[in-house]
Amino acid sequence: MFSTRNFNRSKPVLFILILFPSLLWAYQFVTGNLGVNPIEKLMDELGLMALRLIIITLMITTLSNIKPLKSIVVLRRMIGLFAFYYVCLHFSTYIVLDHFLDMQFIIQDIIKRPFITFGFISFLFLIPLASTSTNNMIKRLGFKLWKKIHYLIYPVAILACMHFYVLVRADKTEPVIYMGIIILLLLHRIFKRLTRPQLAQ
Amino acid sequence: MKILGSEITPYKTYLNRRKFIKGSLASTMLATVTSSAFANHDSDLSIYTKNLNENDKLNSYEEITTYNNFYEFGTHKKHPHLNSGNFKPRPWTIKIDGLVKKPQTFDLEKILSNVTIEDRVYRLRCVEAWSMVIPWQGFQLSELIKMAEPLSSAKYVQFVTVFRPEEMPGQQKRTIIWPYREGLRMDEAMNPLTILATGLYGHEMPNQNGAPIRLVVPWKYGFKSIKSIVEIRFLDTQPETSWETLAPWEYGFYANVNPNVNHPRWSQGTERRIGEFKRRETLMFNGYEEEVAHLYKDLDLTKFY
Numbered sequence: 001m002f003s004t005r006n007f008n009r010s011k012p013v014l015f016i017l018i019l020f021p022s023l024l025w026a027y028q029f030v031t032g033n034l035g036v037n038p039i040e041k042l043m044d045e046l047g048l049m050a051l052r053l054i055i056i057t058l059m060i061t062t063l064s065n066i067k068p069l070k071s072i073v074v075l076r077r078m079i080g081l082f083a084f085y086y087v088c089l090h091f092s093t094y095i096v097l098d099h100f101l102d103m104q105f106i107i108q109d110i111i112k113r114p115f116i117t118f119g120f121i122s123f124l125f126l127i128p129l130a131s132t133s134t135n136n137m138i139k140r141l142g143f144k145l146w147k148k149i150h151y152l153i154y155p156v157a158i159l160a161c162m163h164f165y166v167l168v169r170a171d172k173t174e175p176v177i178y179m180g181i182i183i184l185l186l187l188h189r190i191f192k193r194l195t196r197p198q199l200a201q
Numbered sequence: 202m203k204i205l206g207s208e209i210t211p212y213k214t215y216l217n218r219r220k221f222i223k224g225s226l227a228s229t230m231l232a233t234v235t236s237s238a239f240a241n242h243d244s245d246l247s248i249y250t251k252n253l254n255e256n257d258k259l260n261s262y263e264e265i266t267t268y269n270n271f272y273e274f275g276t277h278k279k280h281p282h283l284n285s286g287n288f289k290p291r292p293w294t295i296k297i298d299g300l301v302k303k304p305q306t307f308d309l310e311k312i313l314s315n316v317t318i319e320d321r322v323y324r325l326r327c328v329e330a331w332s333m334v335i336p337w338q339g340f341q342l343s344e345l346i347k348m349a350e351p352l353s354s355a356k357y358v359q360f361v362t363v364f365r366p367e368e369m370p371g372q373q374k375r376t377i378i379w380p381y382r383e384g385l386r387m388d389e390a391m392n393p394l395t396i397l398a399t400g401l402y403g404h405e406m407p408n409q410n411g412a413p414i415r416l417v418v419p420w421k422y423g424f425k426s427i428k429s430i431v432e433i434r435f436l437d438t439q440p441e442t443s444w445e446t447l448a449p450w451e452y453g454f455y456a457n458v459n460p461n462v463n464h465p466r467w468s469q470g471t472e473r474r475i476g477e478f479k480r481r482e483t484l485m486f487n488g489y490e491e492e493v494a495h496l497y498k499d500l501d502l503t504k505f506y
Contacts, residue, residue, distance in 0.1 A: 035279070036268035036475055037331060100479055109468060167466065170376040170447065171276040 004071040011078060018082045021049060022089060043093045047119075050086035051160050053079055055178060058157060058185045065192070077133055080153075084130040087123055119163035125152045157182045253322045253334070254488055256481075260333040262402045264475050269409050270327065271428055272376055273362065273369040280371065281409035288368045290405075290412035290429070299434035300355040307348070309413060313399065315348060316340035321396055323419035325426070326458045326487045330467040333475050337417055339398035343391045345433070351387075355435035359384045360416060363431040377443050383427035384440035384454065385418065386496075394419055394492050397430070420486040420493045422456045453506040457497065458487035462506045 025045055028034045034041045057080045064073040099106050110120045128149055132138070138146045161182055165175035271281040274288075295312065298304040318338050326332045346358070362381040366372040372379050389395065398417045399406055406412040411428025418425050424444050434440070444452035451465055460470045460483040471480040486493050497505075 036264045037278070037473070039473065039478075040331070097478075098473075098480075105468070105471070112463065113466060113468070115466060169276070170272060171374065 002068050002071055004074055007071050007074045011075065014075065015078065018053070018079070022046070022086065039093065039097045043090060043098060046086050046090035046093060047164070050083050050090055051164060051178060053083035053086060054153070054157050054160055055181055055185075057083060058153065058182065062185050062188055081130060081133060084126050087126055091119075091123055115163050115166035118159045118166065122156050122159035122163060125156045125159070129153060129156070154186060254324070257322075257324065257334045258476075259322065259336055260475055265333060265335055265401060266407050266409055268475060270329075270423065271371075271409060271411065273371045273379075273381065273429070274409065275371045276376060284370050285408035288365070288408040288412065288429075290408060293413050293431075295414070295430060296432040297349045297435075298432070299359070299436050300352040301435050302350040302352065312345060312348070316344045318399065321398075321417070323394075323417060324487050325417075325419065325423050326472060326483065328422040328424055328452070328456070328464060328467065328469075330469065330472045330483075331475055332472045332483075332487075336402055337396065337398040338400035338403065339396040339414075339417065341393055342395045342397050342416070343393070345397060346390060349433065349435070351435040354437050356387050357384055357436045357438065357440055358387060358390045359434040359436055359440035360427045360430050361432035361434070362427055363429045377447060380431075381427060381443045382440065383416065383425055383442050384436075385425075386439075388496055389418070389493075392493060392496065394489060420458055420489040422452075422458060424452065425456050455497075455500075455502070455505050457493075457502065457506070458483065459485060459502055459506065461485075462503055 025034065025042055029038055029042050032038070057076050060072055060076045060079065063069045064071075064076075095101060095106060099109075110116050129152055132141060132146060132149055141149070158179075161175060161179045165172060165179065168175055267282045268278045269281040270278065271285075274281040274284040291309075293309040294306050295309065296304075296306045318340055320336060320338055322334060322336045324332055324334050360383045362379075363369075364372060364380040366379075385395070396417050397414055398411075399414050401407070401410060406415065411426075414430055415428040416426045416430065425442075439454060442452075442454055444456075445454055458469070463469060469483055472483045473480050484490070
């Protein structure tokens with residue numbers, strides 16, 4: 001049931017499912033159905049979607065350790081690239097719609113406001129990940145180096161989560177839950193690393 | 202402040218909208234209307250147009266009542282609109298205590314029978330860098346202060362919001378230390394711009410906007426304008442306020458709108474007026490510099506933000 005082939009077959013459906021919210025929000029934005037403060041709403045939705053997708057890619061790696069779910073890892077690249085897609089939309093909403101390409105203001109904002117700094121660095125770290133996501137790139141870089149580059153997903157996830165945490169004014173439950181999940185997934189990886197040599201014996 | 206002919210809100214539009222809102226309200230939920238809470242619209246129009254800047258336009262009733270920060274009903278902007286249905290704003294009393302001649306509890310109806318309700322159109326600037334223009338109905342806080350008869354030793358006024366977790370679901374969670382508290386210096390409280398509002402767009406204050414009575418201090422960030430007030434205390438020392446207690450490095454006691462003093466999360470130099478696409482420049486004291494700048498002439502506003 002959880003064969004590689006089945007996971008591959010689910011990809012087109014998954015593709016549409018993950019793409020759909022962005023199309024819906026764009027449509028709602030253009031038709032004026034995104035509430036009273038549509039730019040803020042669009043930015044929040046896109047950012048939250050990106051963060052959730054980043055966390056899902058981390059979960060996929062962990063889930064693939066469970067034998068019957070091993071093949072789920074074939075979905076990781078697509079979801080990771082979608083995370084990048086949503087981050088790009090989130091960032092361009094901030095640059096174009098929120099600040100109307102006022103670069104002087106935006107640079108000040110990125111430097112002065114920690115939550116924007118976190119978000120911006122997280123975005124920068126995602127760029128090498130997205131641009132090395134083809135099979136060809138894995139071959140050219142070699143799997144070891146490629147894997148090292150892709151460890152960047154941890155600072156990406158943590159910074160994205162901090163970006164969200166600092167933004168929330170009072171009820172921090174949601175960012176705390178996300179941070180908790182990220183830490184658990186990280187701990188699992190560390191645990192795996194530490195126990196691996198013993199298994200080899 | 203300049204007043205051009207063009208900047209005066211068309212009175213007819215205002216009244217028509219008012220009728221429409223009242224009409225639709227009456228037909229949908231048979232709202233009971235207390236006439237004393239409304240302004241006398243035959244009075245001088247300049248009462249509510251004189252503070253409207255030439256670039257300002259009223260925000261719609263929908264905008265004002267569906268996009269609110271009122272954490273007592275939840276932390277999302279639409280929560281107050283969605284979660285405030287069970288709140289009962291009547292009967293209502295306000296307790297007056299602290300440094301006053303005689304501590305007492307006023308019935309809201311009694312207060313309303315002793316004051317003149319007038320129209321005030323004010324800009325509201327949220328610390329989150331968005332803003333609106335709202336036609337309030339209310340009376341000057343100074344009128345209530347006179348009724349309260351504070352002692353000469355009273356230098357500050359503290360306000361407390363009602364605590365009713367069964368009617369205000371947001372209070373069931375400790376996002377803020379409840380009840381919400383705010384405060385003003387006595388001269389700020391006595392300033393003619395400072396009002397206690399009991400209505401907006403000509404009908405009773407909606408629950409999500411702070412029914413039945415709330416403070417409006419237009420030259421300060423919105424969080425100073427405390428909602429659903431049940432207690433007013435007169436003090437000789439600066440009172441603790443909710444947001445300042447929660448994050449003193451972000452929110453000060455004064456919280457005057459000031460484009461030159463930055464907030465760690467939001468640049469205060471610009472703002473998004475709800476309903477507009479491009480950001481606009483934030484004005485010093487939210488554009489009420491002429492009326493209030495003198496209150497702070499001896500104060501370092503970068504230190505006392």
